[in-house]
Amino acid sequence: MRKTGAALFANMFKPKQIRRPRVNPNVRHDEKARKFTTLSERWRYETYGRTEPAPNLDDLIYPDKPKTSGSILKKGIAITDSPSTRPTTPEGQNTDELKGTTSLGQFNPSEALSRQFSTHNSTPTPPNEEPSPIESMNSDPISRSSKIPFTCYFWYYGKCKDPKCRYLHNENSSSMGSQSKAELSIPKYLPRPLTCYFWYFTGVCNRSAAACTYAHWNTGFVGNLDKAKGPIEVSTELSRAPNTLEEVTKGSGAPQIGNYNLMHNFSPKNSVTCFFWKFGYCSNFRANRPCAYAHQDCYLVANPPGIFQPRTDPDKLLLERQKVATGKPFLNPDFGVRGSCLSDEALDWPAPHLSVNNSAVHSRSRILSPPAQSREHDIMIDFEEVGIGVILTINTGNGTTDLPIMLMNNSPDARERLVIEIGASGKLIIDSICLTDDFESYGYDDDETSTFGYILPTKESRRIFQTYAESLMTHNTAAVVFHKSFTMIIYPAHVEKRKYLDSVCDFPEQALLRYYVRSPIQSHRINRQTIELDTSTNGETIIQRIFDINPEKIFKGTTPQPLEKNVFLMIPSFQEVELDLLTRVFLSMDAVVYRLQAPGSWTQFGKKTRSGVIIIHPDITEYSAIPQLDFRFLGRQYEFFRLGYDPHAENLQVQPNYKLISLFPNGRVICITDDVFVDYRSEALRIVKYFVKEDALKAQGFKNRKFAGRPGLLPWMFDRIFEEPQDPIIAETYQELEKLAPPQLQVKSSPLNPGPLASLVSERVEFWPAYPEMWKKDRTKATECLVEWFAGWACCEVTNFRRFIVVHTVDKPNWRKQYQHLHFFSLSGFLEAHGIK
Structure with missing residues (x-):
């Protein structure tokens, strides 16, 4: 029996040393070994397997067929040797598999269970179990010409037993032939290739394409933050989730120019209107849970979850962009899927040249009148024959972004005048967009003062420029630059609805955006940049x-x-x-x-x-x-x-003494319809008590709140006391209303009618004698007439009060459209909003 030291000298906090399981590694266990009958033995052998040293790579042998020669199976099926034409060495097998992939056609990488080619030098561990002889006999190996040039995920971890595996059982980087390193920069994938959630929906991922475990390109399935719900299926036609613009009502004869944010994916959620709340239902709101999106009308509306409508036309722009980027099409078009991470060298734009538009002859070479000679010394921009270098400011969800671009134009005269008009700042600000139909009917002006051109980005602004161009093309809109001397409309190329512009001027195919300059259009937003002021006088x-x-x-x-x-x-x-x-x-x-x-x-x-x-x-x-x-x-x-x-x-x-008179200063007026007093007596009493309590806090002369009701409200309530003497609520309500119009503030010639200084607003019955009979015959019509009277009274009191509130029980949808200056509350909504219990 082992002896331990005295407990007095024991260190109870000293970490225990991990002992190696008592298993002799030199003893090879065969079929006669113990069968792990106890949990302790299972744990020992599992621990030994985890701490087992790596095998000697020189001793590994890749079997190309099952070693069952001359053996008899239990079911009585004999397996005999057959001549094999495949090489037996690992190097020969790798070369043989690579040769078989040269006859492959195009395939979709989103269907492949693959890993990125490893950069470490260690050889992967081969399968530690041989394939079953029954499987090898009853199934033929897959044809070498059908191999997919991706390393098998299960073979990489030593688990592939499928003789029909379509993927390579090696990780030799030469498997891609003579392609460059930039073309081989394929992102890593999980066993199921899923697109990164943050890269797809927000455009920003904290990890690089090589470090992220999800794909930084559109595979058709996006990883869900809640893994229990499974992946999100999206369209493969777009590189990002399509933005949803708020519906714009088209006017008659004039465009609805909006300042909508096209880069919706970069907007924070709290500044985007909730999709479900917009259409009248949000489960988070009803369950009193915080919602990630805003429950109010904001600048943008959130996209419907998982609903994206793909385009029906093929993405020709993608193939053109690939051709421009490298000067020739990719060897494998699938490597150019939109959103894939390509190197900066692979996306270098060719140098623009002037001769692309020399064949076009038209009269759109002049813009506006020549500027004054005194302004020529203010020009600070260097321009050559290739174009004009300016800064284009666009609006994103996180603010504004400056994009250095080149404005290309084939007319030196128009190019020079455009530089002079832009000025020394060299900056164009985009803060509005217009629809395609409005652009053709309102913005397009066929005269001699207009000119056309196209835009090319610089190397620094290339990626953001492409994203912005795709956003304009997705929503079929155009950006508008308002200037005091001209108006520039920037529209995407390759749009069917703008084909009528292609006949005016020849544009290069690589230009994603084109611009059209015309005479100035009056902007809805005027500042010092869009209007020229004469500062010579005070x-x-x-x-x-x-x-x-x-x-x-x-x-x-x-x-x-x-x-x-x-x-x-x-x-x-x-x-x-x-x-x-x-x-x-x-x-x-x-x-x-x-x-x-x-x-x-x-x-x-x-x-x-x-x-x-x-x-x-x-x-x-x-x-x-x-x-x-x-x-x-x-x-x-x-x-x-x-x-x-x-x-x-x-x-x-x-x-005459001019003055700016203040409107809607402060205070509010609450009008309660008659049906609240009749059908909801206790609730009406609570509202009156709440108002009387707040009204008593301010002294006479400083009160900015009033309580409004039907004509002759106090006499009507007084008569109801005698009509229903068994109901004490009516009498109590009358007493509370009388506090708002005490006898000293009532009209002397007409008792029970409040004067102008009282906190109660109620016209005398003599001014509206038909209302009592109307209420008895048709309550709905009487309520509508009361709301109409209150709306007219409010227009006369805009210099004294700010909010005019109507509490009702009969909801009329046309009220909010008909009376834009009134705020309508249902009875339950008013009690909840003001915390009245």
Whole structure:
């Protein structure tokens, strides 16, 4: 029996030394050895197998047939030797298999269970078990001409027993013939080739193509973050998931130019509208779980999960891009699948030349009038015959990206004038796109001031340029550059709907994007780059004094954070004087100006800004017709002003005093329909108590909240007390409403009717005598008339209150479209939103 040291001197925290299993490695166990009958023996032998040293590579023999010569099987089937024509040495087998792959046709690598060719020098371990003699006898080996030039995954790990294996049982790098190293840069695959989730959907993977265990190209199946759900099947026609643009309503005669982000895959999820929420259902919202996407109308809408509609036409652009990249087609076209990681040397663009368009003769060689000679010394761009080097700024999900590009044009005169107009900055900013139909009917202008050309990227911007070109082609849109001297429309090549432009000028096939320059189009977004100001006078200061515009006050806002310098001028086009003067004023404040005359300007102002100032002309009084006024603007940090006369000015006929009158300042008015008081009495009482409690917190003269109801609300509630004396809720509701209009604030000539200083809004029955009878005969019609009256009353109170809320039980879908300045709440929604219990 072993003796141990005294426990007093034992170190209980010393790590125990791992002992080697007591198995003699020199003893070879045969069939008579023990059969692992106990768990301890199984564990010992498994541990020994893991710690067994690597075999001697010189002693390995690759068997090419089962060693069953002259033996009799248990079922009585005799196996005899047969002459073999295959070599027996490993080197000979490798050479023989490689020769068999030369007659292969094209194949799809996404069907292969393969690994990237290894870079280490060690030889893989061969199969440690021989194939079954029954399998070898009943199945013929696969033809050598059908071998796929990929190393077998199972052979690599010593597990392949299939005599019909279609993959190579070696990892010799010479198996790809004379192809270069760049053409052999095939990404690693799992046993089932899956595309990297982050590379496909976001375009950014923290690992390189060689280090990532998933494929950095489109295999048709994308690995799911939740492995229990299985892979995501996608279309193999696109290199990335297609973007989903928000639906744009086409106008009549004018394009809806939008500032949509084409690079949707680079946008954060919290800035993309949830697909399910957009269509009225999101399980995360109903289960009170956080959703990765935004539950509001954002710039983009998320793609439907797993639903991608492939293009029906073949991807000719891919083959053309491969031909341009190397000067000749690839030896194996499957290596050029879109999204595969090719080296920078394989994608070098050929040097552009001027002679590609020499055969085209047309009159589109001049743009605009010659610039002033005094501006020629400001030109800082070096241009040669090959093109113009500029910086193209595009909008991505993470901000803006600058792409160095070359603007190619065959006319030296047009090229020189374009350089002068761009200026010393050499920068073009893209912040809008237009649809194809709008481009043809509105943007295309066939006159002598227009010119055509194509765009080539530099080596640094090549990859982002290709992604942006694919995005434009996928959505069949064109990018728009607004400039004070011209408008440039950048559209993708090889689009069927723009074939009418190909006859105008000859373009090289390798050009992914082309541009068209025409006379300037008025933009919905005006800044110092898109309009030219005359700074020789100080008229801006004079105009600021006339209109009483103080930039420190107008952009201050009601919150500690100042407003963004975004201004929308809601002024009719026939008021040209006021429109031009206010534009000059706000541009001098370095503000971005949106004007009502540009198509789609109001929509873009709401989508592209988070705060700002809205100037409304006095002739615009129908606030209910302003689209999405309450939904998008009244609930956010936007300040409203009306340009008009000072109502307190004296002697207006002699000296008019202009002033910006504040609209929608603060406060709110809550209107409750009659059906809430009748059918939901307890809920109505809780709402009235909640309002009375908040109203009592402010002193008289500082109250900015009111409670509105039907005509003669207090007399009606007083009569109901005697009609239903058994219901105490009616009497309690009447007492609470009377607190909002106490006797001293009631009309003296008409008791129980609130005066103008009361917190209760209710017209006298004498002003609307038909309403009581209407309520008794048709409640729905009476409710609609009450909402219509409240909408008109709200238009007269826009200088005193900001939000106008209607609490109802009868949902009318046309209310929100008809009354854009009102906010509608269902009874349960109002109680939940304000936490009323």
